[in-house]
Amino acid sequence: MICQCGGQLSLKRSDRNGVATLRYAACASCGRCGRWALEVDGRLVSRGETARRVYQDARALEQFIRRARA
Numbered sequence: 513m514i515c516q517c518g519g520q521l522s523l524k525r526s527d528r529n530g531v532a533t534l535r536y537a538a539c540a541s542c543g544r545c546g547r548w549a550l551e552v553d554g555r556l557v558s559r560g561e562t563a564r565r566v567y568q569d570a571r572a573l574e575q576f577i578r579r580a581r582a
């Protein structure tokens with residue numbers, strides 16, 4: 513995968529509480545990140561900007577986890 517700047521994108525992941533995982537692509541050249549995907553218990557629950565926002569908002573993330581497990 514190639515970034516808009518021409519740099520190489522690498523896939524990254526960040527975990528929270530061993531429950532929620534945010535996967536994304538980061539550019540080694542310009543630092544731009546994108547292709548956000550939020551997983552709860554290994555299941556995709558959100559994509560894009562929403563996934564990034566929810567992951568960074570503890571209360572919103574809690575709601576997503578509750579809904580995913582309902």
Ligand SMILES: [Zn+2]
Nearest residue numbers: 515517539542
């Ligand atoms: Zn870039």
